[in-house]
Amino acid sequence: MPRLDDQRAETGEMRTSTRDLGELRRRMRAWLAGRLAGASRVSVSELTRPSGNGLSSETLFFTASWAEGSGEREVECVARMAPAAEAVPVFPEYDLGKQFEVMRLARERAGVPAPRTLWFEPDPAALGSPFFVMEQEKGDVPPDLVPYTFEGWLVDASPADLRRLQTETVRILARLHDAPVRPEELAFLRPGHPGDSALRRHVNEQRAYYEWAHGSLRIPVLEDAFAWLDDNWPRSTGQDVISWGDARIGNVMYRDFTPVAVLDWEMAAAGPREIDLAWMIFLHRFFQDVTVIMGLPGLPAFMTREDVCEQYRSMSGHTPRDMEFYEMYAALRHGIIMARVWHRRIHFGELEMPDDPNDLVMHRAAIESMLDGRYWD
Template sequence: MAEQMRTSTRDLEELRDRMTAWLRGRVGADASVSELSRPTDNGMSSETLFLTATWGGRPTRCVARLAPAGEAVPVFPAYDLASQFEVMRLAREKAGIPAPRTLWFEPDPAPLGTPFFVMERADGLVPPDVVPYTFGGWLCEASPEEQRRLQESSVGVLAALHRAPFDAAELGRFGAAGLRAHVDAQYAYYAWAHGKRPIPLLERAFAWLEAHWPEHPGPDVLCWGDARVGNLMFRDFVPVAVLDWEMAAVGPRELDLSWMIFLHRFFQDLTVATGLPGMPGFMRAADVCRTYRELTGYEPRDMGFYEVYAALRHGIIMARVWQRRIHFGEQPDPDDPDDLVLHRATIERLLAG
């Protein structure tokens, strides 16, 4: 897990020159771009760049998000950067969530070869994906009280987003609402990502969902989509930035809750498999749901169904990421397509009850 996955095929020097030219067209001839770099410990989808943008004599630390180049074997079939830009603005203004302050959206692919947006960069600590935070580091080594503060404040982000007063027009830009529309979109994504080589385990999981469909799915809200602690930045174990909104959707609030719970379980299972204890008392389903209920008055339901769905969704993404690693010669192609799913054993246990 320590090896960095390749997420870009673009040259940094060329990007800096092109971004400088673009910024001068936006804010004036005195603008410059410096300290351009890529993050190394989180993110597997959109290309992320760190930079300092200077205009009017004032340097501003920024982050740019770019849709990946086609030759980079992108994780998702499409990257709606305009919606990502808008959902961060809405989350900040209407839900009071510390989403990054957005600066510019550029829909024209000409300046950098792809659409992109720029936002201000926040300061804080992010639980890493590589190596996962469950293996050690500041969060794993924090006191139980500090871990609980971080967990409860992370659930608080979901509570604030889900109860925010978004209107129908604002929600309409994030696709069809409801659990059925969400699952259908995930199957279409699976067919795009893996249609040339079906993955039987994931197809069994889709069949399991149909056989265990909730009788009354919960009310639809704006969901963050990629709701996990690795997409939060913290100071004093409280969120100061909410990152990565590319999976935002309108659906039952259990989509976010189960994703937050399962993504910790994913890292925890990997850690235990290496013989380390990890963080077994962190992000337990009962604790997360209790905190959410206390904050919102809403009782999460059908969480067993949503846990399987979260595991399936993550399986589609991880299998796509593994295919990208195979494409770039970073690992061999397995004989069994189910082995493309890193948490195969977890899904098999869930399907077996």
């Protein structure tokens, strides 16, 4: 049986940036001094990067301070940048303006605790790529490495605390999806790929992403999943809503098991509610399955499909439909991303190319069991 120490080594810290922090700090201070018209004594602390979660946009922590009129301001900040091309990005493009706008919309219209947005800079000249700055929050984030199902504050939590965390996290989705927005306000979130519905455009965008991420390399288990989706397409997909896209507890910051910041909006889109629900359910199941393989109990009664869907129905009035379809779609999307992450690690000499391309997908067994129906037994 694999050991926990082996898992730590296998999922050790991955290279996520090629940029020099000292140079970024100098350029950030110069940019901020120009942005804060009329301010004086502008300073930026040393920049740091978070450990643990995050393989897409580059994240930087710093404190900005300046004099304004007769007063002093000091703000703890987080900057999100598109990754440098030489860092082998996970995604083909990083629309920082879209992220900035959807966070504002989620906070102001839906009452979702997205971080307070401060500044957006579309010009790459300032730091080398577009970026935005938001206020920093304090709290606990369930880690991916080592997974929160292995050890730590969630595994040690009482059933009541776990229940509160799940309930309040599902409430985020209910509030976001019920946000009072007009259809035209969702235009910037609609995928630009062809299709007769938001779901069809969403899936076609994922097909294009698969082709970009892996080029001429064919990954049969992912292509079989695409074919399964076509064969099991929902009859109706309902209304389009703001879809967070990366809706999972590893992208939420908590205090006292209550969400205080909803993070990572780069996968946001317009689409059916079930996209977010299935992603939240599947991503926990993914970590739970890994935990069971390691011989640990994990959190088997947490974030189950039946429980999450019932909570969501009671909060929103919407009964989730076709969840097997959306869970397969979640597994497929996650598979494309994880295979791209493996390619990054090959590029940086951290892993080797497996003999079987399907092994690029860490959870291939889960997708295979979905394809033959065993996953939902």
